[in-house]
Amino acid sequence: MNFDYNEEQQLLADSVRRFLQKDYDFEARRKILASPEGWSARVWSQLAQMGLTGLPFSPDYGGFGGGAVDLMGVMEAFGEALVVEPYLATLMGAHLVARAGSAEQKRAILPAVVEGRMKLAFAHTERKQGEKLGVVGAPIADKLVVSSGSRLFLADRADLKMKPYRTMDNMVAADLSFSRDRAEPMPGADQAVAETVDFATALVCAEAVGAMKFACDTTLEYLKTRKQFGVPIGTFQALQHRMVDMVISYEQARSMACLACARVDSAANAAERSRAVSAAKIKIADSARHIGQEAVQLHGGMGMSEELKLSHSFRRLTVAAQQFGDADHHLARFASL
């Protein structure tokens, strides 16, 4: 039993956190958001240099063979900093290629991803056959993995008709049309999608926990510094107790993110894995809502301001609560497993 990151994991998380503090503060991020692209190629190549794009992939392709637990500290740091580069989208695409791609597809794609030369996205949710919705990272992905029926396909971005936009939490995304004609089928599928979605859900849990940490930290800081009636508002007991409940909510959510990542790496079977992931997502959705709403409320008007990072964390938490299924969805799945 051991609840800390191992030395390598901790070193990586620390160096990612240091990099983000230095090169990805709120002002730097604001400039990225204001750019027409909505992401930074420079940041991407630095992430790749730190080995992040290769972390969960086989050494055969230049990766480090890591698992969800190895990524957890990275995702927490990303959540704190609100990284908008489509890291998770690329990981999902490559995760699918690694599981369902042909040997040739793997050779063509995985080394390029590991080296930071290729970005991917996974188009899954449909409105109707062939119409994919809310594909994060799609407008800037080099290739997309697209589900169609029970099969998976690889498509070039250039071959897809897209309607790009920014999501509520400032990610680049698109709705797109897909037909199998111009896409390359992937030989495997079957369990790959379920595995990848569970993997990604666990990582979103960790990322949301990072965003919760920021929301808690910054609210605590605000309570200590903001004065009204001649005293810091943190001296008011009603606000103290609500702050305490936020922190408890965060600790509980973090515990569940640990569980989800650990089970994604080493569950005895798919049901055990999915059950842990759903349990985690239920708690993360509830805590994201609770902490997000309370953090804004305790900040008063400041919490509503686009100029404060907190309002961006709130939007990220709002989206994260729904991403890969909201609490209702996972309550149903949890009970069925």
Added chain:
Amino acid sequence: MNFDYNEEQQLLADSVRRFLQKDYDFEARRKILASPEGWSARVWSQLAQMGLTGLPFSPDYGGFGGGAVDLMGVMEAFGEALVVEPYLATLMGAHLVARAGSAEQKRAILPAVVEGRMKLAFAHTERKQGEKLGVVGAPIADKLVVSSGSRLFLADRADLKMKPYRTMDNMVAADLSFSRDRAEPMPGADQAVAETVDFATALVCAEAVGAMKFACDTTLEYLKTRKQFGVPIGTFQALQHRMVDMVISYEQARSMACLACARVDSAANAAERSRAVSAAKIKIADSARHIGQEAVQLHGGMGMSEELKLSHSFRRLTVAAQQFGDADHHLARFASL
């Protein structure tokens, strides 16, 4: 539009409240509970003298022809005082006789109820055919109205095998076996049960609101008088805000009790009536739980004590939340209407 009781209703509610304050304080009630019977014949006859047993019945039988709104103030006062005499049980029985009984049955029963000479109960909920559960007032009822399939029967208490007990909220009740052999069929039925249960549910809403009022009042008083750390605990903001939420919860619940009583008296049709009653019961169940739990918590250990009236109000509120269907039950019915 008018949200006050009319003069007669107010006079009646005031005189009931005065009577209960004088003759039914916590100590008087404690003695009634400690008696083997668990109710007071003296109190019953005084209620009858005040006209309460005749209030909702036709003047043809000596009653006053009142409705749920006329009873609302009485039920609020009963809820504040935690009256354990089986008033509602008797009203339900007589309400059914008035709607589904033969002329002869009405003549035999209603005047006796109005004059306080007869107590009734209504056995409805079954575990299995012929086995009725939790029949409040059954052990001391002179006659019982019993549902069987879609029909109603009148039975003498003496003809029923009973297992009497006290409920969590100190009411006399029984589980009983029923067979049609020794019972007298009632000619009507059909809508009568639905009408009577809605009528009784609205009255329980009003009674619960009275219990909530006591819980709020006594907690507020406690916050003002109980000192810790050299000051009344009501100076602590966290407790203030929770007290405010209790009061809001009470006001909202009271509004819904008004709605339920008004619609029971004058809804355009059964669906409108039942929808209002279910809406009210949802809110009353939620508020009863919220106010009951918070009142006990804010009292600290005192709130747990059998010696304090509040713990009895808590039990009444706990039962009232479930009586005639809990929030879940009424949420389902509300949505279906």
Added chain:
Amino acid sequence: MDLNYSAEEVAFRDEVRAWLAGNLPRDLKEKVDRYEHLSKEDLLRWHRILAGKGWVAPAWPKEWGGTGWNVVQRYIFEEELGYVGAPPLIPFGLAMCAPVLLRFGTEAQKKRFLPRIYQGEDFWCQGYSEPGSGSDLASLKTRAVRENGRYIVNGQKTWTTLAHYADWIFCLVRTDPTSEKRQEGISFLLVDMKTPGVSVRPLILMDGAHEVNEVFFDDVGVPAENLVHEEGKGWTVAKYLLGYERMNTGRIGESKRQLARLKEFSSGKLNDVRFRDRLSRVEVELTALEITNLRFLDRMRRSGQPPGADVSMLKIKGTEIQQALAELMMQAAGEAGSDEFAAALGRRYLSMRKTTIYAGSNEIQRNIIAKQTLGL
């Protein structure tokens, strides 16, 4: 006890409803229905239509254009406005500055400002909050120094709603920094937004909307005749406004409309018992609040007393309901039919978080109830 409106009240409601049906421009209504941004011109257009009918300021005395309606009629009117989906009537002139002038203003001030407010010729905003003083309003720092028949104003206001539309701003300013009780050094001043030294900086909120602003005063000269009530009595004026009879604090009509729309477009989600139960509970709370509101109104009508802390309860519950509805709408956005509408529902969820913060945060409202109603 009778929860139904009287025949006269029903007739009044029907009259209002019929007039609104015939006079609310379709394009405005559609803009509101799509939760789109309303321009200054949109707001004023509707204001002027109501002014034309003589219904823009029902609560004012008849001599200044009021309708003479009783509190119940006024409630019905406001509820119908909300329910039909009319653009909001911006309260800063009609329901804040005007009542203050009617109560404390000189004849000259009334004659100068009230008709222009009524006709929608002046757009007003409210200069209360400052960067360092939100909940603790009495700590405000904006200074006004009297010299030569003018006040020279320096300082900053913030969260100033629609200041970028406004012709005038009414402000609380500190005229006496030395007074022992902080409240006693405050005065109530009317400032022309075109005066040199007034500048406005937008504050963008997290839904991307420009609604609120910072307003800076840099040696702004304000004629002394623009002082309302006496110097140093600004706090009295502000407190009067807090107790002023507002009928629609709970926003019942507006929330009823949102509830009806939500049911309409989320019908697919109503098979989901989880979603449906949440919706039912909001509907129950809204029904309860409507009756609670009417109970308070009824009490006010009988007693003739201002509503006091009752308003705080309506504010708390009303905003909680508005937020719950906005959240359900976001959750049902997938059913909304168009991506644009779904995105608007998402932005609306973000925007509605402000309701429990503005106009006296719900925490401050709880403090008020604890103190005034409960005596804690």
Added chain:
Amino acid sequence: MDLNYSAEEVAFRDEVRAWLAGNLPRDLKEKVDRYEHLSKEDLLRWHRILAGKGWVAPAWPKEWGGTGWNVVQRYIFEEELGYVGAPPLIPFGLAMCAPVLLRFGTEAQKKRFLPRIYQGEDFWCQGYSEPGSGSDLASLKTRAVRENGRYIVNGQKTWTTLAHYADWIFCLVRTDPTSEKRQEGISFLLVDMKTPGVSVRPLILMDGAHEVNEVFFDDVGVPAENLVHEEGKGWTVAKYLLGYERMNTGRIGESKRQLARLKEFSSGKLNDVRFRDRLSRVEVELTALEITNLRFLDRMRRSGQPPGADVSMLKIKGTEIQQALAELMMQAAGEAGSDEFAAALGRRYLSMRKTTIYAGSNEIQRNIIAKQTLGL
């Protein structure tokens, strides 16, 4: 990060589990399963069985009977006790008086009391709360005046759990009413319940159970040798106990057992999505709390530091979970099979309301976290 126990830890758990399966008397387990009242004899019987095995006080130093287990083993042991449904080990002697004596007691005190506590020969209770001082413990009034080598004690304690079973009570008493800081006039005293002048009055709680009492001291003579630590240092002793390593504050094992039982007997209600979702959410919270608890334990094991305010979080969340489970059990009581069991579940709901009040109310725990962890 590895959320699984090591092979050694699993082996240890299996050993504990196997022993419990073979040694927990069936009649005791059934009584616990029926949520029946446990007599003093029931409690002592189980205590002595564990004492016989040498497992009744794992945390004590080995010389006094401790097992030398590390914190994780102790946690596993307590969790298994909870999960198997063993009668509770009453903490007042084993986990409260004993640690105090081990830290502050004289050799004579240790030799006199510890073996008797271990063997279950003395039943202890705790004299902290008084009618006027609950959360504000330092305001306690029970007086102890030293004269002729004895303390004469006068006053009253309340909410004294199992005082009617107890042979001894450890008390906080005021030995110096004049000291400026209230905490400094308090001493920690051991009182034989058979001393003349000690009387016990039952306090019945709303579930009808007799668990707690008032304890009156009327000129009770206590030998000065029963003072623990120095006179006036009682507060130091009490504070030490608050920070004492307790493994099972969250009652994880116990709650896991209740959850499993609830699922078992409420299977009919699990088709109701409303009930099932509430159950699922409690299960998620409990899973999260277990991991949170283990995370804290892990941190403690590494740092060697006492748990501090972490314990407050476990208390808050653990009791909320216990109450939620008790409430669901009451709601499912109709499925419980027998009327007696259904009634017991109702009483249990009532009884469990105390958990958020006792042992430092959850409000006090929030104050502790706000101050100690958050620095507010």
